[in-house]
Amino acid sequence: MKKIEYREQALKIFPWVCASCGRDFSGKKLCELTVHHKDHNFKNNPPDGSNWELLCLYCHDNEHSRFLDAEWLPTEDADRKKGPTSTHNPFADLANLVKKRDQYKKKDKADE
Numbered sequence: 219m220k221k222i223e224y225r226e227q228a229l230k231i232f233p234w235v236c237a238s239c240g241r242d243f244s245g246k247k248l249c250e251l252t253v254h255h256k257d258h259n260f261k262n263n264p265p266d267g268s269n270w271e272l273l274c275l276y277c278h279d280n281e282h283s284r285f286l287d288a289e290w291l292p293t294e295d296a297d298r299k300k301g302p303t304s305t306h307n308p309f310a311d312l313a314n315l316v317k318k319r320d321q322y323k324k325k326d327k328a329d330e
């Protein structure tokens with residue numbers, strides 16, 4: 219089962235509250251509610267939800283600070299909010315290339 223699919227399935231089964239702190243995440247805050255795997259195996263997804271627990275981002279983080287495993291990853295919703303992180307400017311490189319090309323030209327002329 220894909221991550222986004224088991225999340226949707228879990229949201230169908232459980233009430234939209236954090237199982238740890240009990241906060242209500244219905245409505246716009248729903249993206250802060252994540253699916254935790256009780257056995258910490260994200261590949262173990264029984265459709266009855268017996269391995270799942272809904273935890274908010276903060277409680278989920280706490281739950282995993284004691285464990286190093288691959289289950290805790292940002293949700294797709296969180297990824298979508300991120301803008302492009304690259305500060306690389308392709309035009310700066312282009313300007314350098316043009317400069318270099320002009321230098322070669324000048325050199326050629328000097329050799330003549």
Ligand SMILES: [Zn+2]
Binds near residue numbers: 237238240274275
């Ligand atoms: Zn919580």
Ligand SMILES: [Zn+2]
Binds near residue numbers: 254278282289
């Ligand atoms: Zn978890």
